[in-house]
Amino acid sequence: MKGELLIISMLVILFLVWIYFYIKVSKRQKDEKYLAEKQEAEYKYFQDLKEKTNKQKKVIYYKLNTHAIKLSLYPSSYFKNYNMEEMYQKIIIKNYWLNEPFHSEFSKILQLIGSNNLWINDSESREIIMNIRDNKDIIKKQISTNVLDLSEVLNDVISKIYLILKNKKLLNKREIQNSILAASIYVLSGSGEIDYICKSLGINYPNQDNLYFTLVDKIYTSLTQNSKQIVIQNYFVNSSFFKKIYNEIIFNSYKYPYTYSIDASKESTIRLLEHVPKKQLLSIS
Amino acid sequence: MIDEQIASTIPTNVALIEIPVIRDKKISFLRAKEYVKKDNKSYLRSMLILVNNELVTTNFADTTLLLAEIKKFERGNKQNFYTSVERHNGDVNLKLELTDGHIYISTTEALAIVTMHTIALQRMSMTRMIEDELMLTAEMISGYLNENNILNKKK
Numbered sequence: 001m002k003g004e005l006l007i008i009s010m011l012v013i014l015f016l017v018w019i020y021f022y023i024k025v026s027k028r029q030k031d032e033k034y035l036a037e038k039q040e041a042e043y044k045y046f047q048d049l050k051e052k053t054n055k056q057k058k059v060i061y062y063k064l065n066t067h068a069i070k071l072s073l074y075p076s077s078y079f080k081n082y083n084m085e086e087m088y089q090k091i092i093i094k095n096y097w098l099n100e101p102f103h104s105e106f107s108k109i110l111q112l113i114g115s116n117n118l119w120i121n122d123s124e125s126r127e128i129i130m131n132i133r134d135n136k137d138i139i140k141k142q143i144s145t146n147v148l149d150l151s152e153v154l155n156d157v158i159s160k161i162y163l164i165l166k167n168k169k170l171l172n173k174r175e176i177q178n179s180i181l182a183a184s185i186y187v188l189s190g191s192g193e194i195d196y197i198c199k200s201l202g203i204n205y206p207n208q209d210n211l212y213f214t215l216v217d218k219i220y221t222s223l224t225q226n227s228k229q230i231v232i233q234n235y236f237v238n239s240s241f242f243k244k245i246y247n248e249i250i251f252n253s254y255k256y257p258y259t260y261s262i263d264a265s266k267e268s269t270i271r272l273l274e275h276v277p278k279k280q281l282l283s284i285s
Numbered sequence: 286m287i288d289e290q291i292a293s294t295i296p297t298n299v300a301l302i303e304i305p306v307i308r309d310k311k312i313s314f315l316r317a318k319e320y321v322k323k324d325n326k327s328y329l330r331s332m333l334i335l336v337n338n339e340l341v342t343t344n345f346a347d348t349t350l351l352l353a354e355i356k357k358f359e360r361g362n363k364q365n366f367y368t369s370v371e372r373h374n375g376d377v378n379l380k381l382e383l384t385d386g387h388i389y390i391s392t393t394e395a396l397a398i399v400t401m402h403t404i405a406l407q408r409m410s411m412t413r414m415i416e417d418e419l420m421l422t423a424e425m426i427s428g429y430l431n432e433n434n435i436l437n438k439k440k
Binding site for chain 1: 335338339340341342343344347384421422423424426427428430431435436437438
């Protein structure tokens with residue numbers, strides 16, 4: 001009996017050992033299988049992602065904003081003089097100085113000068129009176145002098161002032177704008193036809209010192225009283241600076257021959273501040 | 286054909302030349318001289334008289350009239366267009382009216398003006414001036430004055 005029991009117990013032990021090893025091997029096989037599956041799945045996933053990204057790069061098309069920018073500007077036919085039009089582009093469009101009331105006030109004075117073909121007396125030329133017979137042999141008296149084109153002078157003066165003030169980099173945008181407004185009135189007050197301008201603006205022709213203030217008051221109508229005073233202050237501060245540039249430019253600019261009859265009051269037709277057109281949305285190239 | 290006619294009437298190459306006659310009273314002649322490059326010749330086209338700052342005459346007929354009045358001097362009468370005879374303490378003078386003010390011309394000055402006029406017209410062909418004189422308009426005169434620097438103030 002003892003021998004049988006031993007054999008049985010040995011068999012049981014052997015069976016248990018076999019079971020243990022069987023389970024171990026099967027577990028390892030299972031793990032290997034799982035790892036292989038997992039690697040395959042990961043590989044597939046990354047390949048799919050790569051393909052997807054490649055596809056997306058080809059498909060997606062970004063649209064650029066290539067349409068022209070449009071600004072609310074005055075039409076170029078408003079100025080009637082190519083010099084004034086050039087200044088409008090140089091000062092307002094290139095700098096995007098569209099802030100009111102500077103934009104409309106500056107274009108107003110450009111229109112005033114451009115539509116009237118104003119001139120400046122040349123101090124170095126003499127005035128020669130001519131007795132000229134017309135077609136019916138009637139003698140008429142006319143005067144011939146050399147004059148300067150006011151629009152050319154204004155163009156040169158303002159572009160020079162603008163360059164100098166901008167290169168200093170001390171001044172604000174508003175301050176530069178105020179000095180430009182002051183300078184354009186300074187040039188206008190030196191015109192040879194200032195009497196007729198005053199008459200058509202409704203100013204009793206005052207003395208030279210008072211003239212500047214009345215012109216600022218009558219022309220820049222949409223400025224507030226405070227900003228008018230700032231423009232006038234600007235004139236006082238920079239008057240020697242303006243004078244220097246103005247005389248320098250007058251000395252070098254071209255002198256045109258000009259004739260007018262002695263009783264010029266008949267001919268003087270100054271068109272002042274015509275109806276202001278509405279601003280239009282215009283694209284700039 | 287038409288081009289030639291226009292070229293003969295409106296010349297582009299005209300120069301005004303100032304010939305001082307009496308420097309004290311600033312009387313001078315202005316000669317309008319045309320230079321023709323093709324013929325290498327210059328022609329007289331008109332003659333003007335400048336007194337101080339006033340062109341008293343602006344065509345050749347008027348200048349001859351004024352010169353005639355100066356030439357006749359005291360024998361002129363009230364029908365004179367430009368001048369009037371004035372006697373003062375035995376002196377006889379011609380009074381030339383300008384737009385602002387007037388000047389007096391004495392006998393010797395009158396003689397000088399006449400001689401300068403004859404010298405200025407010597408050896409000049411008069412046919413071109415008399416047949417088609419350059420009728421100067423105000424714009425033309427001021428253009429020529431500007432080109433020839435007559436409008437500049439003399440310092």
